[in-house]
Amino acid sequence: MVEAIAFSWKLHGRRPFPPFDDADRDDEGWHWRVEDDDTPASLERLFRESVAKGQALVDEAIAAHGLDGPADVSNDQGEHANVRRLVVDMIEEYGRHVGHADLIRESVDGLVGEDPPH
Numbered sequence: 001m002v003e004a005i006a007f008s009w010k011l012h013g014r015r016p017f018p019p020f021d022d023a024d025r026d027d028e029g030w031h032w033r034v035e036d037d038d039t040p041a042s043l044e045r046l047f048r049e050s051v052a053k054g055q056a057l058v059d060e061a062i063a064a065h066g067l068d069g070p071a072d073v074s075n076d077q078g079e080h081a082n083v084r085r086l087v088v089d090m091i092e093e094y095g096r097h098v099g100h101a102d103l104i105r106e107s108v109d110g111l112v113g114e115d116p117p118h
Helices: 002-012 040-065 083-109
Strands: 070-074 080-082
Touching: 002 040, 002 070, 002 083, 040 083, 070 083, 080 083
Parallel strands: none
Antiparallel strands: 070 080
């Protein structure tokens, strides 16, 4: 979902790519729901396909205007972020969630840090 919003909507001003284009945003939990017919394999495939679509959108923007090219999204003063900013934001987003996964793992196995005790 993050790739669809960041790189379709914020970068190019387009509707998020499927299946995120028709999400029920009035339902506060819509983006966290796993349906009965979802499987680990189907969810991983959705993730990988979304990343590939996001990368293609970034490639398109870089080919058109480079990393300093403007994104469609702007702040209240009308200033536009650039492609580089949205890519860095995505790196930060992944870093944040990988850190969350590490905290969960630590709570399960009790190991902290990079190297387990000998």
